[in-house]
Structures are given as C-alpha cells and as structure tokens.
Amino acid sequence: MKTGQTSWSRVAVNVSAVLARWLLGAVFLYMGLSKALHPVDFLKLLRQYDLTQSPLLLNSLTATLPWFEVFCGLLLLLGIAVRGTALTLIVMLVPFTLLVLHRALLLHTALAIPFCAVKFDCGCGNGTELICRKLSENLLLFALSAALLAGRGRQFSLRFSLIKPSA
Amino acid sequence: MSHGGKLVHAVREILVKDNSSQAGNVGRTHAAGRIIREAALVAILGAAFAFAANQVSPLGLALTRDYFPAGTASPAQPAVAGTNSGAVTPAQFLAEQMKEKGLQLLEDGKAARLFHDPRFKQDIIVFIDARDEEHYQQGHIPGAYEFDPYRPEKYFDTVLPVCQKAEQVVVYCNGGDCDDSESAAILLRDVGISNQKLFIFGGGITEWTANNQPVETGARNSGNLRKPNP
Numbered sequence: 230m231k232t233g234q235t236s237w238s239r240v241a242v243n244v245s246a247v248l249a250r251w252l253l254g255a256v257f258l259y260m261g262l263s264k265a266l267h268p269v270d271f272l273k274l275l276r277q278y279d280l281t282q283s284p285l286l287l288n289s290l291t292a293t294l295p296w297f298e299v300f301c302g303l304l305l306l307l308g309i310a311v312r313g314t315a316l317t318l319i320v321m322l323v324p325f326t327l328l329v330l331h332r333a334l335l336l337h338t339a340l341a342i343p344f345c346a347v348k349f350d351c352g353c354g355n356g357t358e359l360i361c362r363k364l365s366e367n368l369l370l371f372a373l374s375a376a377l378l379a380g381r382g383r384q385f386s387l388r389f390s391l392i393k394p395s396a
Numbered sequence: 397m398s399h400g401g402k403l404v405h406a407v408r409e410i411l412v413k414d415n416s417s418q419a420g421n422v423g424r425t426h427a428a429g430r431i432i433r434e435a436a437l438v439a440i441l442g443a444a445f446a447f448a449a450n451q452v453s454p455l456g457l458a459l460t461r462d463y464f465p466a467g468t469a470s471p472a473q474p475a476v477a478g479t480n481s482g483a484v485t486p487a488q489f490l491a492e493q494m495k496e497k498g499l500q501l502l503e504d505g506k507a508a509r510l511f512h513d514p515r516f517k518q519d520i521i522v523f524i525d526a527r528d529e530e531h532y533q534q535g536h537i538p539g540a541y542e543f544d545p546y547r548p549e550k551y552f553d554t555v556l557p558v559c560q561k562a563e564q565v566v567v568y569c570n571g572g573d574c575d576d577s578e579s580a581a582i583l584l585r586d587v588g589i590s591n592q593k594l595f596i597f598g599g600g601i602t603e604w605t606a607n608n609q610p611v612e613t614g615a616r617n618s619g620n621l622r623k624p625n626p
Binding site: 265266267268269272276284285288289291292293294295296297299300301304310312313314316317320378390391392394 | 426427430431432433434435436437438439441442443445446447449450453455456457458459460461462463464528546
C-alpha cells in the first residue's frame with residue numbers, strides 16, 4: 230500500500246515537473262517573441278533604465294535579449310540542456326528583477342503612491358503591469374527554474390544533459 | 397573562495413540528486429561543474445542564435461545606429477505631485493528642452509492654424525508623422541507624411557524632397573513624453589533640412605484629436621477621414 234502511494238506521488242511529482250518545464254519554456258518563448266516582433270518598442274522601454282549611454286551596447290542588448298529568451302524557451306520545451314538552461318535563466322532573472330524593482334522604487338518615490346500601486350511597462354513582454362504582480366511572476370519563474378536546476382522534469386526530454394559525465 | 401568556486405558551491409547546494417554522478421560530495425561537485433559548463437554553452441549558443449536571428453529578421457535592429465539622436469537618456473520622469481508655484485510648467489520645460497537641442501516648439505494652437513492655411517495644400521507647409529506604420533495607419537493628421545525615425549531609410553526618398561521644398565515642416569508623434577518627433581527632426585536636420593523651418597508639435601496626435609481636428613486613416617490622402625465630433 231505504502232509502495233503504491235510512493236509510486237503515485239513520484240508520478241505526480243514527475244508530471245508536475247514536466248508541466249513546469251513546458252510552462253517555463255512557453256512563458257519565455259512568448260515573452261521573447263512579443264519583444265522580438267516589436268524591437269523598437271522594446272528599445273524604447275530598455276532605454277528607460279539608463280543602463281548605458283552607448284548606442285551599440287543598448288542596441289545589442291535589445292536585439293539579442295528577446296531571441297535569447299526564445300532560444301531558452303525552445304530548449305526547455307524540447308528538453309535539451311535543461312539544467313544548464315535553468316541556471317542561465319536564473320542568472321538572467323536576478324539582475325533583471327533587481328532593475329525592475331529599482332525603477333519601481335523610483336516611481337514609488339516620485340509619484341508618492343503605494344508601492345503595489347506602481348504600474349509601468351517594464352519591457353518584460355507583458356505590457357503595463359502592477360509591480361507586485363510582476364515581482365510575484367518573477368519569483369514563480371525563479372522557483373520553476375530552481376526546480377529544473379535541481380534535476381526535475383527529465384521525462385519527455387530530447388537530451389536532458391548536453392554534457393555527459395566522463396566514464 | 398573565487399567567484400567560480402562560489403558558483404559551483406551554490407549550485408551544489410541546491411542539487412537534490414544527479415543519477416549520472418557518483419554519490420557524495422565529489423560527485424555533486426562534478427555535477428555542478430557540468431551544469432555550469434552546460435549553462436556557459438547555452439549562453440554562447442543562445443547569443444550566437446540571437447545575433448543571427450536579429451540579422452535575418454526584417455524587423456532586426458542595426459547595432460551601430462544611434463536610434464536616439466535627441467539623446468540616449470530616457471524621457472523625463474513623471475513630475476512629483478505638489479510642486480511649488482515657482483516651478484516651470486510642462487510646456488515651458490518642453491520648450492527649454494527643445495531649445496537646448498536646437499529645435500523649435502510650435503506655439504499652442506499653431507498646428508491647427510497651419511493645417512488650415514492654404515499653403516498646406518501646396519506642400520509649402522508640411523506635416524511629418526514620426527510614429528510607426530501601425531499607428532500612422534490607425535490615424536494621422538490628414539495629408540501628413542509618414543516618417544518613422546527608427547526606419548528612416550524607408551521614407552527618405554519620399555520625405556526629403558518634400559521637406560526641401562517646404563517652407564515650414566511640422567513634426568509630431570503621440571505627444572506627452574514621446575520624443576520620436578525630436579528624433580525625426582534631428583534626423584531631417586542632419587540630412588540638410590534647415591533648422592529654421594523645422595517645428596515640433598509637442599501635443600502631437602493626442603492634442604490634435606482632443607481638439608476635435610480631423611484624422612485620416614490608412615495611407616496618406618486615402619480620403620478616409622474620421623470627422624471631428626460635433
């Protein structure tokens with residue numbers, strides 16, 4: 230009986246993990262495409278952050294970031310290099326979330342409104358959003374990425390690991 | 397501990413299991429190292445894919461172009477509520493910004509007067525719409541020429557001769573904090589259109605429609621006019 234329960238819970242965990250991988254892949258594919266198809270809009274939004282005064286750097290970031298997200302989204306959907314992709318997404322999510330938070334804090338101070346009432350288009354691919362909702366979404370994406378990094382979601386993967394352990 | 401060492405350690409901490417690695421710390425460290433190498437490979441391949449996709453895409457950006465000739469700094473932040481009476485008005489602030497960039501701001505109500513001036517019909521007065529094609533098609537000042545400053549090469553052939561011939565060129569975008577009209581005016585100035593005849597309509601299409609002026613949809617001179625509200 231106990232073995233049956235364990236096996237069912239394992240199946241549930243595995244199914245959830247695969248769904249999480251597909252969800253994360255679909256989200257990044259969608260967010261990447263929505264920016265890649267409107268690069269000028271994304272350029273203007275990215276400019277809000279005053280990241281650099283160099284047009285070359287700003288253009289390069291704007292031109293590549295959406296397609297990079299599309300690439301990562303596809304890898305996750307297909308199940309290729311899943312843990313490496315999850316780590317890459319975490320490395321990307323942390324600084325971008327901090328940038329969005331920084332801008333939200335500036336608006337919160339400038340407009341003298343409650344923090345969660347701050348609403349702006351952060352250039353994340355979903356249009357204008359309330360900051361607290363955006364931060365919650367990013368936290369969820371971070372958690373899903375961490376779960377994949379921990380080795381979940383192997384089922385239905387084309388090639389879960391690109392780099393195999395040496396014999 | 398080096399940065400690389402810290403990263404390996406951090407990844408190792410969140411590893412739950414790795415079926416293909418040996419048990420114990422050594423195995424976990426090897427697995428963490430593999431994941432980091434895999435992430436680096438994903439980053440390199442992803443960057444190559446992204447640059448290639450941008451090159452191939454018809455919507456791709458030109459990496460070396462300065463898309464914001466009016467300045468790379470972002471538009472002004474929203475004003476703080478409760479400013480004192482000595483503060484400049486948004487219109488004064490905008491006029492001052494234009495002056496700094498060597499551009500002229502059109503006075504209030506002047507855009508409509510120029511539109512109804514008989515010289516407008518003869519292209520002696522010209523309106524330039526500095527928004528993208530989608531917004532232009534949705535509604536522009538009747539007879540205005542389309543000139544997206546982010547894709548200028550597409551419009552120079554049509555717009556340049558008209559601006560050279562005109563005596564006054566009025567450039568507008570959405571209004572508010574939109575600075576695409578400034579970028580368009582600077583682009584036109586850089587290709588030889590005299591600064592003296594370039595004017596920015598700061599209120600843009602938002603003010604135009606709010607003042608119940610006519611709007612044309614579709615292509616220039618399509619005849620599809622959206623009549624002002626009675």
